[in-house]
Structures are given as structure tokens and as C-alpha cells.
Amino acid sequence: MGLRNIIVTMKVVPKIEELEFDPETKTIKRGAAGNEINPADKNALELALRIKDRYGGRVIVVSMGPPFWEPYLKLAIAMGADDAILVSDRALAGSDTLPTTLTLSKAIEKIGDYDIILCGEESSDGGTGQVPSGIAEWLDIPHVTFISDVMDVSDDKKAKVKRTIKGGHEVVEVTLPFLAAVELGCNTxxxxxxxxxxxxxxxxxxxxxxxxDLGLSPDEVGLKGSATTVVDLEEVKPPTRLKKKYTGSAEELADKLAELLKSIM
Amino acid sequence: MGGWKGIWVFIEQDDGVIEESSLEVLSRARVLAEERGEEVTAVLLGEAVAGEAAKLGRHGAHRVILVEDPILKYYTSDPYSRIMARLIEERRPDSLILSATRNGRDLAGRLAVKFRTGLIAHVVSLDYDDEGLLMGKVPGFGGNIMAVVKCVKGRPQMATVTPGIFDIKEFEGEAVVEKVDSGLDPEQVKTRVVDREIKELIDISKSERVVIAGMGTGGRMELVNQLAELIGADIGVTRPLADMGLAPRDIQVGSTGVILKGSLAIVLGASGAPHFVSGIKDMGTVISINKDPEAPIYEYSDHYFVGDIFEILPLLLKKLREG
Incomplete structure (x- = not known):
């Protein structure tokens, strides 16, 4: 069988370890931080390419973000995606999950002719993992989250996917077309x-x-279209710790640590 | 908004076993409901879970909506989201709160779009403002910052709560259990579990002592396991080890994993990334071993040992065994 389009949603994120928070202005200093393709989205793309190798289809990457994301979408093309689309519009700035999922679902509808949609399980900067199932609801197709593999796609338009659950995994049978959220680190x-x-x-x-282009009015997207609002940002102060530092030979350190453990347990 | 009343809590179960963090959410919802003079309804879907439904009053439910169907034995998105959507449409709760487990997040994202409503994801606090808007704190950017987020549009107002944040409480009185038909046509169900493999897991959010392995261990767990066993501790890992598939996410410590609440954490070879340290900030005592004298984890440690874990641990184990 030949699959229809396999669509992968992708986001570019700042490298978290390079971000700084300014407690005075309550803003995040993104300037210094480098960017990367959201790591879980890369796993989703890899899985899409593997599905294409087995079952055919075209892999199309879709992204919603500023124009400077273009090189990252080209990187996805270089990895093997057949096409890439960037939805970019100032009106989209400030979108929370609701307008974000609406916009991505409209883009997916415009691409059309799809069998499988893959998303990263969550983004490393926002990290709530609510986007994938939200897109599936707009599209009115079934979804499965936290998957590590698509094991089988059968001719009767059903797929078996491997889903991580508490303490192990399960195999879920899902009807095509479907959306799946792919686990970070499930493949290389x-x-x-x-x-x-x-x-x-x-x-x-x-x-x-x-x-x-997607038929979206400015009221539906961005801050106006959002259903949540951030009313404040607070810096998280590290707890007060004793910060006692111990140096010396391994023998000395092991002695001190053993003593310490005995005293507090 | 007219007609939207009461707080609902989705009670997750798996093959008849109630997810504990659902009871944490239920207990918090009861406290909030009492402040607002409202009722808490627990919604329980499963195969044969009437016995469990009857116990939910003890943890805060005034009412329980019980839906039983063999298809609901395990969570899957299609039947669960369809039944929940129907119940919400018919009964119009003001708020729907879920635990931010894999399944809770899976369901919440879908329902929030279904009702075009606000969803505050992965909160570590939950309150209502003076106008009755649901309000939660969400750790952002690896846990360095807390965003205070409100639902400003749509009903039900929704939130998912990080497991381990609230305590399970005991309440007086029994809940009124109402049984509702699933209305499912098995032929129409688009997701179903056909196979599964699970092992018993320890819930480290409840552990008093936890030994945490970071990248400095290289994922070699023998010494880590021995230390944990000797001092009666459970084992956690940092995110990179889970990312690499060396340990299940269920024992990943940090803002995207488990928030620890016990008395002692021993952190082995973890640098102290922001998303990790938010997972140990509530631990009574933090002891770290790290090669780097200046690793960020120092700031989050009570006792910081500068050295090689693979040299120190064997000696430590020997000393502890000798008593």
C-alpha cells in the first residue's frame, strides 16, 4: 500500500540552558541563547521518514513561527523531508494552545490528503504537551500520545502504535488518518x-x-484568540541550602559522607 | 456564565486501580469548592469500578459520575474523550481539573479544544481569583520562572496538576454515586489497547529517600543501586538518562518529571540543570557528589562532595556495610 501524506509539526526553541531571566523587567533574555529544532520534533521527523521508507507517502513539515525559522525547516528538508511549510504572521504572536492548534490544523487541512500526523510529545520551552491532542480535535481524527514507534500500518487503514505508559508500554490500534505525539529520545x-x-x-x-492564507481572522489567533493569559511572571528563588563543600582524597570524602549519612538517618 | 457550575475532577484508573494523583487533585478541588460554596463531582470511567467510585467521597467528592464499559478498562483517547465531551455538554461544569499524568494531559488537550476553552497545563498551584477565574502557577523555561496563568475564555475552565503537588486528604461523608451509560458503539471506537507490558513501578514522589543518578554516572547503575539499597532509598534519574532510554520517565526527577517531597536526596553526577533542581527543592537535605567543584548543583546542595563518584562510592559502601 502507498500511504498518503505524513505531516510533521515542528517548532524551533531556544536552548534552555542558555536562557537568562531578568527579574527586574520580568522578561526572558532570549538574545544570548542559540536555537534548535525542538528535540522531540526531530524524533517525530525521524519516525516519519522511517514510515515513509516502509510504506511510502510524502513527508511534509509544517511550522508556525517567525521568518528566521527558515534555516531550521531547510535542515528538516536536508534530513529527508519532501516539503516544508512555514505559517508566519505577526497576527499569530502571543497565541496560546487554542489558536496554535487551530492554526496548525488549518495548515494541515490546506496541505490535505494525509494519513498520519506526527508531533513531538512536547516542546522543550513551553513543555505542556497539549498541542498534539488539540490539533487532532480540530481535525476530528483520533490521536495517540507518547508513542515511541508506529509498528504496523495495515491495508484496512489501521495502524498499531507503541505507546509508553506508567511502568511500561502498550500497543494501541488506531484508525487512519490519525495523529500521534512522539516521545523525546525514542529514536536517533x-x-x-x-x-x-x-x-x-x-x-x-x-x-x-x-x-x-488559512482563512483565519485576526480575532481567532494571537492574544485575542487565546483562552488563557499570563498575568505575572515570578522568578523562582533557589531554596536556602547549607552549601558546605568537602574536598580531599576519595578515602577522606567517603569517611565524611558515611559519618554524615549516619548522623542524619 | 449561566449554567456552568461546580468543579469536576477526572479520576484516572487503569484496570480498576485508581491513579493516586487523581485523589490529590480531588482533595484540592474539595478545599477550593468549600471556599466557593460549590460541589465537587468526581468523574470515573472504567470497566468495573463501582467499588472504587464508592470510596471517592472520602477524598473529597460530593458526587460521583460513574461510567462502566469493557472498552474503558484502560485509558484510550477516543472513547474517553467522547464520553467526557458528552457529559460536559449535558451537565456544564464550571471547571474540569485533571492530574497531569500522560493520560490526563492526553485527554485535557483534546477537551480544551472541543469546548474552545482555556487550559492551564502542569500547574504547581491552583486557586480561583475574586472573579471566579481559575488560576495556576506554571513553571516555565526549565523551572527558573513561574508563570501565573488564568483562564479568561470558555467553560469549563481547565487545568492539569503536576502529580505530587497536593496531599491526599480525608473528608467526612459519602458521595452520591450516579451511574451513566457509556453510549458507546464498540464498532465506532477508533483507538483501542490491543496489547500491553508493564512492570511494577515505585512512585518516587512519595519516597522519603532518593538516590538520583545524573549523566556523571554514565548510566552505570550498579553502585547507585547498592547505595540505594543500603540506605533504604529509591532511585531517580535526571532527564538526559531518561532521554537516552536508560531509565523510564516515571523515575525522572524535575519539572517535567517527578517533584520529590522526601527528607533526603543524594545526587550523583548531575550538573544541576534548572528543570532538574525544581524537582529536589522540597527535599529536606540534599547531598551531592560531583567532579566539578563549581557545578550549578552546588547552589542547591546542603553538602557538596567534590570528587569522582566511582572512587568515592565503593569506599562509602564498604564503610556503611561495616557499620
Whole structure:
């Protein structure tokens, strides 16, 4: 059987360890931090490419973000995606889960002809994992979250996916078309092929859609379309700790630690 | 908004066993409901769970909506979300609160879109403001910052609560249990569990002592296991070890994993990433061993041993065994 489109949602995130918070202005200083493709989205793309290798179909990456994400989408092309679309519009800024899932679902509908949609389980910056099942609801298709593999796609339009659960995993049978959220670290994303990378950087034409291209009105998206609002940001102060430092030979340290453990237990 | 009343709590179960963090949420919901003069309804879906439904009053439910069907034995998104959506449409609760387990998050994301409503995800606190808007604190950017988030649109107002944040409480009185038909046509169900493999897991959010392995252990767990066994501790890991598949996420410590609440954490070879340290901030005493004299984890430690875990641990184990 040949699968129809396999669509992968992708986000670019700042590298968390490089972010700084300014407690005075209550803003996050993103400037200093580098960016990367959200790690779980890379696992989703890798899984999509593996599904394509087995069952056919075209892998299309879709993203909602600012124009500077273009090189990251080209990186996805270099990894093996067949096409990439960036939904980019100032009106989308400030969108919470509701308008974000609406926008991505509209983009997916516009791409059309899909059998499988894969998302990363959550983004490393927002990290709530509510987007995948939200997209599935807009599209009115079934979904499965926290999957580590698509084990089988059968001719009767059903797939078996491996889902991580408390203490192990289960196999869920799901009807096509479906959406799945892919677990971070479940596979090793491939490195881009050098030639394809050069082609992607020089020749590949990224498709860019605006909110209007998706038939979205400004009221439906951005802050206006959001159903939650951030009313304050608080810096989390580290708890007061004793901060006693011990140095010395391994023998001395082991002695001190043994004593310490005996005294507090 | 007219007609939207009361707090609902989704009670998760797996093959008849109630998820404990659902009871944490239920207990918190009861406290909030009493402040607001409202009722708490626990919603329980499962195969044969009437016995469990009867016990929910003890943990805060005034009422229980019970739906039993063989298809509901294990959680899967399609039947669960369809039944929940129907119940919400018919009965219009003001708020729906779930535990932020895998299944709770899976269900919440879908229902929030279904009702075009606000969802505050993974909160570590939960309150209502003076206007009755649901309000929660959400750790962001690895736990360095807390965002205070409100639901400003739609009903039911929704939130998922990080497991381990609230305590399970005991309340007087019994809940009124109402049984509702699932209305499911098995032919129409689009997701179903066909196989599963699970092992018993220790819930480390309840552990008094936890030995935590970081990247500095290289995932070699023999010494870690021995130390844990000697001092009667359970084992946790940092996120990179879970990312690499060396340990299940269920024992990952930090803002995207488990928040520890016990008395002693021994942190082995973890640098102290922001998302990790939020998982140990409530531990009574934190002891760390790290090669790097200046690793960020120092700031979060009571006792900081600068050295090689693979040299120190064998000696430590020997001394502890000798008494």
C-alpha cells in the first residue's frame, strides 16, 4: 500500500540552558541563547521518514513561527523531508494552545490528503504537551500520545502504535488518518546528507502562508484568540541550602559522607 | 456564565486501580469548592469500578459520575474523550481539573479544544481569583520562572496538576454515586489497547529517600543501586538518562518529571540543570557528589562532595556495610 501524506509539526526553541531571566523587567533574555529544532520534533521527523521508507507517502513539515525559522525547516528538508511549510504572521504572536492548534490544523487541512500526523510529545520551552491532542480535535481524527514507534500500518487503514505508559508500554490500534505525539529520545534522528543539505540551503523553496492564507481572522489567533493569559511572571528563588563543600582524597570524602549519612538517618 | 457550575475532577484508573494523583487533585478541588460554596463531582470511567467510585467521597467528592464499559478498562483517547465531551455538554461544569499524568494531559488537550476553552497545563498551584477565574502557577523555561496563568475564555475552565503537588486528604461523608451509560458503539471506537507490558513501578514522589543518578554516572547503575539499597532509598534519574532510554520517565526527577517531597536526596553526577533542581527543592537535605567543584548543583546542595563518584562510592559502601 502507498500511504498518503505524513505531516510533521515542528517548532524551533531556544536552548534552555542558555536562557537568562531578568527579574527586574520580568522578561526572558532570549538574545544570548542559540536555537534548535525542538528535540522531540526531530524524533517525530525521524519516525516519519522511517514510515515513509516502509510504506511510502510524502513527508511534509509544517511550522508556525517567525521568518528566521527558515534555516531550521531547510535542515528538516536536508534530513529527508519532501516539503516544508512555514505559517508566519505577526497576527499569530502571543497565541496560546487554542489558536496554535487551530492554526496548525488549518495548515494541515490546506496541505490535505494525509494519513498520519506526527508531533513531538512536547516542546522543550513551553513543555505542556497539549498541542498534539488539540490539533487532532480540530481535525476530528483520533490521536495517540507518547508513542515511541508506529509498528504496523495495515491495508484496512489501521495502524498499531507503541505507546509508553506508567511502568511500561502498550500497543494501541488506531484508525487512519490519525495523529500521534512522539516521545523525546525514542529514536536517533539521522544526520542530513551533505549533498541534500547543500541543495536544501541553495535551491529549496520554502512555502510561507499567512493567517489570511488559512482563512483565519485576526480575532481567532494571537492574544485575542487565546483562552488563557499570563498575568505575572515570578522568578523562582533557589531554596536556602547549607552549601558546605568537602574536598580531599576519595578515602577522606567517603569517611565524611558515611559519618554524615549516619548522623542524619 | 449561566449554567456552568461546580468543579469536576477526572479520576484516572487503569484496570480498576485508581491513579493516586487523581485523589490529590480531588482533595484540592474539595478545599477550593468549600471556599466557593460549590460541589465537587468526581468523574470515573472504567470497566468495573463501582467499588472504587464508592470510596471517592472520602477524598473529597460530593458526587460521583460513574461510567462502566469493557472498552474503558484502560485509558484510550477516543472513547474517553467522547464520553467526557458528552457529559460536559449535558451537565456544564464550571471547571474540569485533571492530574497531569500522560493520560490526563492526553485527554485535557483534546477537551480544551472541543469546548474552545482555556487550559492551564502542569500547574504547581491552583486557586480561583475574586472573579471566579481559575488560576495556576506554571513553571516555565526549565523551572527558573513561574508563570501565573488564568483562564479568561470558555467553560469549563481547565487545568492539569503536576502529580505530587497536593496531599491526599480525608473528608467526612459519602458521595452520591450516579451511574451513566457509556453510549458507546464498540464498532465506532477508533483507538483501542490491543496489547500491553508493564512492570511494577515505585512512585518516587512519595519516597522519603532518593538516590538520583545524573549523566556523571554514565548510566552505570550498579553502585547507585547498592547505595540505594543500603540506605533504604529509591532511585531517580535526571532527564538526559531518561532521554537516552536508560531509565523510564516515571523515575525522572524535575519539572517535567517527578517533584520529590522526601527528607533526603543524594545526587550523583548531575550538573544541576534548572528543570532538574525544581524537582529536589522540597527535599529536606540534599547531598551531592560531583567532579566539578563549581557545578550549578552546588547552589542547591546542603553538602557538596567534590570528587569522582566511582572512587568515592565503593569506599562509602564498604564503610556503611561495616557499620
Amino acid at each position: 534522528p539521522r544526520f542530513p546528507d551533505f549533498r541534500r543539505k547543500r541543495w536544501a540551503e541553495r535551491e529549496f523553496q520554502l512555502t510561507v502562508w499567512s493567517a489570511a
